[in-house]
Amino acid sequence: xxxxxxxxxxxxxxxxPALRAESAEQLIRRVGARLTSPRSAVLTLLQSxxxxxxxxxxxxxxxxxxxxxxxxVYRVLDWLVxxxxxxRISGEDRVWRFSMSRPAINAARSGKSGAEAHRHAxxxxxxxxxxxxxxxxxxxxxxKLPAGYRPEAVELTIRGLCGHCK
Amino acid sequence: xxxxxxxxxxxxxxxxPALRAESAEQLIRRVGARLTSPRSAVLTLLQSxxxxxxxxxxxxxxxxxxxxxxxxVYRVLDWLVxxxxxxRISGEDRVWRFSMSRPAINAARSGKSGAEAHRHAxxxxxxxxxxxxxxxxxxxxxxKLPAGYRPEAVELTIRGLCGHCK
DNA sequence: GGTCTTCCTGCAACTCATTTGCAAGTAGGC
DNA sequence: GCCTACTTGCAAATGAGTTGCAGGAAGACC
Numbered sequence: 001x002x003x004x005x006x007x008x009x010x011x012x013x014x015x016x017p018a019l020r021a022e023s024a025e026q027l028i029r030r031v032g033a034r035l036t037s038p039r040s041a042v043l044t045l046l047q048s049x050x051x052x053x054x055x056x057x058x059x060x061x062x063x064x065x066x067x068x069x070x071x072x073v074y075r076v077l078d079w080l081v082x083x084x085x086x087x088r089i090s091g092e093d094r095v096w097r098f099s100m101s102r103p104a105i106n107a108a109r110s111g112k113s114g115a116e117a118h119r120h121a122x123x124x125x126x127x128x129x130x131x132x133x134x135x136x137x138x139x140x141x142x143x144k145l146p147a148g149y150r151p152e153a154v155e156l157t158i159r160g161l162c163g164h165c166k
Numbered sequence: 167x168x169x170x171x172x173x174x175x176x177x178x179x180x181x182x183p184a185l186r187a188e189s190a191e192q193l194i195r196r197v198g199a200r201l202t203s204p205r206s207a208v209l210t211l212l213q214s215x216x217x218x219x220x221x222x223x224x225x226x227x228x229x230x231x232x233x234x235x236x237x238x239v240y241r242v243l244d245w246l247v248x249x250x251x252x253x254r255i256s257g258e259d260r261v262w263r264f265s266m267s268r269p270a271i272n273a274a275r276s277g278k279s280g281a282e283a284h285r286h287a288x289x290x291x292x293x294x295x296x297x298x299x300x301x302x303x304x305x306x307x308x309x310k311l312p313a314g315y316r317p318e319a320v321e322l323t324i325r326g327l328c329g330h331c332k
Numbered sequence: 333g334g335t336c337t338t339c340c341t342g343c344a345a346c347t348c349a350t351t352t353g354c355a356a357g358t359a360g361g362c
Numbered sequence: 363g364c365c366t367a368c369t370t371g372c373a374a375a376t377g378a379g380t381t382g383c384a385g386g387a388a389g390a391c392c
Binding site for chain 4: 200201202220221222236237240260261262
């Protein structure tokens with residue numbers, strides 16, 4: 001996924017190079033898991049999307065490609081997060097959004113946890129509702145906390161208007 | 167809803183249990199709104215809590231004090247946010263939490279919007295589930311966004327173990 | 333104190349994202 | 363090709379938050 005997202009391309013991502021599907025399968029095998037069509041389809045979708053996708057978006061887009069139950073989509077998304085192949089972003093609309101980021105993939109390859117590699121800011125557009133990863137902006141743990149507080153993760157979300165909606 | 171402040175102006179309330187209830191009433195009148203027992207009770211509760219409260223927590227605590235419908239609690243909390251007397255924090259568990267912060271109150275007094283004054287980080291403890299305001303840590307808008315992106319608000323949430331759960 | 337108007341509250345029913353239970357299906361090891 | 367453990371599909375449940383509406387009460391006016 002591009003560090004600088006292109007807001008022009010909306011919900012339906014382009015299929016992309018042939019390598020993408022193969023890459024999704026490779027990643028699934030890399031974690032030693034069973035390769036199934038829902039997993040492959042969801043992961044490929046996340047890979048080719050320039051913004052974080054909600055469960056609803058994934059289900060809608062997949063609906064035209066293959067038959068996948070919505071519960072399965074939930075489970076696959078959870079599983080991808082568990083495996084460190086994707087990360088989950090909580091939005092203001094109480095909807096989870098999922099995104100696959102290069103660092104997460106690299107971390108999975110190198111054995112690090114996805115959470116550990118997932119240290120960047122997000123931008124949530126209040127106009128179009130889309131959420132973009134700002135991988136160039138770190139969500140750093142360098143803040144001074146009150147005594148005794150042990151930080152483990154930082155969530156930095158910027159809200160406003162994206163490049164397309166401004 | 168009128169926003170004309172009440173002419174009766176009193177001194178800044180001092181911290182202390184006895185003055186707290188009175189202070190909640192003062193604040194409600196300050197925004198020119200009707201003083202009702204649900205509003206007073208919820209605001210007093212937020213004032214006396216050291217952490218952000220969920221709707222469920224507010225309802226539970228209030229249950230032992232007076233009869234308030236859960237829908238009314240939702241509406242009062244929304245109203246407090248609208249008036250800038252409280253702010254709303256979105257958590258990982260898809261539950262809103264509400265907190266009243268000094269800056270927000272001062273902003274209400276000076277006519278500024280609560281959102282404008284609400285520029286601090288939050289700490290979410292994964293052990294006890296509580297969320298605390300870190301008013302000494304600013305959620306600054308000084309990040310470099312991709313061209314065309316217009317930021318309006320920053321949400322900075324640190325997750326980990328709080329001083330009590332460490 | 334009494335009346336009136338407008339805003340607020342309580343109640344019931346609803347929405348919708350997400351979860352759970354379970355039986356049927358299938359990927360991959362043997 | 364067979365088996366077993368892991369996945370999926372379906373139905374139903376959960377739970378936070380919302381909506382519509384009628385009755386109730388805060389506060390203004392007299």
